[in-house]
Amino acid sequence: MLPSLPQSRFVLWSYRAYISLFLVYLAAPLLVTAVFAFNDALYPALPWKGFTLAWFFNDTEPKLGLFHDPNLMRGIANSAIVACCTTALSLIVGTTTAFLFERYEFRFKEFFYMLMLAPLVIPGVILGISILVFSSSIANGVEDRFGIELEALRPGLVLVVLGQFSFIATIATLVISARLRKFDRSLEEAALNLGGSPLEVIRTITLPYLRPALIGSAVVALLISFENFNTTLMLVGSDPPLTITMYDRMREGSTPVINAVSLFLMIGSGLLGLISVMAQRDRTAEKSP
Amino acid sequence: MTARDRRKLTFFLLLTPLLLWVGLLVVIPHIDLFLLSIREKIAPRHYVTSLANYADFFGEPVYVMTLVRTVVMSLLATAITLLVGFPVAYYIAKIAQGRARIALFMTCLLPFWVSEIVRVFGWMILLRETGVLSNFLQWAGLVQGPVEFLYNDAAVMLGLVYTSMLFVVVPLVSTIDSLDNAIVEAGYDLGGNGFVVLKEIVIPHAMPGIVAGSIVVFMLSLGNYLTPTLLGGKSSLWFTSHIYSQFITRFNWELGSAFGFVLLVASSAIVWLALRLSGQSLSTTIGRG
Secondary structure (H helix, E strand, O other), X not given: OOOOOOOOHHHHHHHHHHHHHHHHHHHHHHHHHHHHOOEOOOOOOOOOOOEOOHHHHOOOOOOOOHHHOHHHHHHHHHHHHHHHHHHHHHHHHHHHHHHHHHHOOOXXXXXXXXXXXXXXXXXXXXXXXXXXHHXXXXXXXXXXXXXXXXXXXXXXXXXXXXXXHHHHHHHHHHHHHHHHHOOOHHHHHHHHHXXXXXXXXXXXXXXXXXXXXXXXXXXXXXXXXXXXXXXXXXXXXXXXXXXXXXHHHHHHOOOOHHHHHHHHHHHHHHHHHHHHHHHHHHHHHHXXX | OOHHHHHHHHHHHHHHHHHHHHHHHHHHHHHHHHHHHOEEEEEOOEEEEOOHHHHHHHHOHHHHHHHHHHHHHHHHHHHHHHHHHHHHXXXXXXXXXXXXXXXXXXXXXXXXXXXXXXXXXXXXXXXXXXXXXXXXXXXXXOOOOOOOOOOOHHHHHHHHHHHHHHHHHHHHHHHHHOOOHHHHHHHHHOOOOHHHHHHHXXXXXXXXHHHXXXXXXXXXXXXXXXXXXXXXXXXXXXXXXXXXXXXXXXXXXXXXXXXXXXXXXXXXXXXXXXXXXXXXXXXXXXOOO
């Protein structure tokens, strides 16, 4: 069916009803999560006991608010640290790898490309345990041999960063490659002819062109890192990121402070989304002179 | 240094990050994981190579049944996600116009800016005994007394489909969008009804999107841990939770590694089979960027 073809009103309206139902399905869980962040009850459930901001700002038990809950605040800080490190690493390696695959022909290129894609099709739990096993073998080996304890290779934030990086770098590579592929190389050649050194040319011509892709993949990397659960769960040590803290709380049956955290996360992702839309707009502005 | 040397040097500088990343975080850890899985502890600090861990897996019906159940549920989740998502993607690609189309597409993406843990939590609030749905049904007089909708397979399925929707809608919108309207019209002109046009024209054209979406959904469902653990009951155990409990609770890493490998082989085999049957390849479906 197409808008240009005649169609019975009944079919069209039932199609629209289906789409509306679908949108309700998408929105419902997020909406209730946000609304119950303001419920003045000890559990995130009905009945509605009135509006409160206690789950954000209150500083005493039993209604300890998000901004006064040391565990949750530490979780947010840990997640932020992990997300920043993972994003920085992924952008650097994603850029170099994109250049490698777009600009060079070499033996086993196809094979390396498959290996680069592999982390996307390996379940996150398995990426997590394999890195856990490998880093523990190294740490144990070093300890037996030299008697040095390598704290960084034991479960903790360093391993969480490495685990998330192992597959977020693939996503960054794909996003950056897609833009690099469309780049007109004669621009670089012109700059070289005008006397620029290769590094200058990359810095002043190619990287500015890649900017939207770099910002886009940074936003995606930050989001995925902040959200990641499976890989993180296997590598986490004594300082859990936010998703792990939330998971533990949810299993115990938490107060609506979890709703407050969720709303906080929604607003955070919304702001990130805004940044990426700005970056996209930048790109269209660039195209039209 | 000649230009040729310089190009070679740059090539190796670009290759190094990829080798470090894929080598140290993907290839070697998986080899190590495999080596651990074929190791049997016969006395403290004394190990031999054997297939005992795999024998344990195949000898214990609980493990095998959990794997089979996880695979079947994941396939079912993939099928349901496709069935629910296809009409939505078609509506966005072909029926909706102008601003409504962009708004609808953005709305479909919205829930996925939020962490999976928040989405699952939303469903918990909706479905639990004291939750929104149960209260609504009581208020409407459809049921007497509270009803528990949480902690069963249907809740897990609902959560999996919800979480996977994005990965079906996005590739489907782009493939259906690339189908020329004239071809659909020609199908009708030649006497086909809506069903025939769908079966003979739209679905074959959308096949790359269907395969790409299905693979991602299947992989994500199979490797999921959060949704089945929080929404499922005692009987709806997911295979990843066996891996988790061997690694983290029982500290039997050898058996856990064997489980990880079994999961990896099962998922790779099914993805490979799906690609074979549909005549697609991994780099064209996932790596399109």
